[in-house]
Amino acid sequence: MIPIAEPLKPFLREALLASRSVLVFPAADGSMRPRDTPLQDVLRRALARAGLVNGYDHGCRRCKANGTPHVEHHDDAARRHCSTCGMKLWPKPVHRPIRFHDLRATTATLLARAGAPLVVAQRILRHSDPRLTANVYSRVDLGDLREGLNRIGIPAMPKLATANLRTRRRLSPWCPRRPQRRKRGGVTPQTISMRSKTYVSRGDRI
Numbered sequence: 001m002i003p004i005a006e007p008l009k010p011f012l013r014e015a016l017l018a019s020r021s022v023l024v025f026p027a028a029d030g031s032m033r034p035r036d037t038p039l040q041d042v043l044r045r046a047l048a049r050a051g052l053v054n055g056y057d058h059g060c061r062r063c064k065a066n067g068t069p070h071v072e073h074h075d076d077a078a079r080r081h082c083s084t085c086g087m088k089l090w091p092k093p094v095h096r097p098i099r100f101h102d103l104r105a106t107t108a109t110l111l112a113r114a115g116a117p118l119v120v121a122q123r124i125l126r127h128s129d130p131r132l133t134a135n136v137y138s139r140v141d142l143g144d145l146r147e148g149l150n151r152i153g154i155p156a157m158p159k160l161a162t163a164n165l166r167t168r169r170r171l172s173p174w175c176p177r178r179p180q181r182r183k184r185g186g187v188t189p190q191t192i193s194m195r196s197k198t199y200v201s202r203g204d205r206i
């Protein structure tokens, strides 16, 4: 048995109250939905209503009727007009290709990030072998790696005194001193490379 997550309960109570029958998510007439109901589509439509989509296809109905379809893809559903005929475009959400099975992996990732023990995730996902769960748990992204590394207690770098910084700058090969302005003609200061100290001293001897 898997307990119902506490934050989910108000949503289920609402669904029970809205239902016309004893079923929680019945068909429109209160009866049980057929076995082959495409629940995946229900999930994708629900995600689209929540704004979780892969952008929107804005189509022109007039151009489509004329046999020359005009469709633009945008990240938002803002009102736009057809560049060909000027008619209002109709935004249609592009659904994310999410399956119910993907939600299992999402649950596992969220459990891992929340620090839930592997055995707890194994029981929730109903895996017989913990190695299966460990496989899902090992799917980490860069953010997870950064989070993990930041848990190590590394002491903060001490503040450097300004004088100290000045010495470092003078000694560092990456921060050379400005080349001195030459008194005699020949090489102008602009042509002297900032990094080439040897070139400057050779130039002085000419």
Ligand SMILES: [Zn+2]
Pocket: 060, 061, 062, 063, 070, 082, 083, 084, 085, 086, 087
């Ligand atoms: Zn048009």
